[in-house]
């Protein structure tokens with residue numbers, strides 16, 4: 001099973017260290033290049049009862065880490081495909097990923113409707 005490069009809240013609760021190098025063998029190929037593997041600041045997931053200003057600041061800091069990550073595209077697609085419900089992945093917050101997914105669904109629906117229209121005109 002593919003594991004996130006940075007810890008989820010559940011993983012954080014079960015693992016003693018922020019980055020578990022033993023997981024590297026289980027991870028996908030892009031995980032070994034993830035910049036956040038060495039990040040121990042807890043930037044990527046919200047602690048409980050985080051104030052809004054602190055959340056925004058933490059998310060911006062996480063995005064700055066993502067911006068210099070060589071596997072940002074792979075990470076983002078992974079998070080969109082699952083979808084990952086929490087945390088910053090591939091430079092996007094959970095809310096931003098929901099917007100991207102909604103846009104994709106609308107585009108797919110429009111494309112499907114367009115194809116159906118073409119078929120009905122041909123038939």
Ligand code: SF4
Nearest residue numbers: 034036066069075090
């Ligand atoms: S894009 Fe961000 S969250 Fe994804 S692996 Fe890189 S640093 Fe981690």
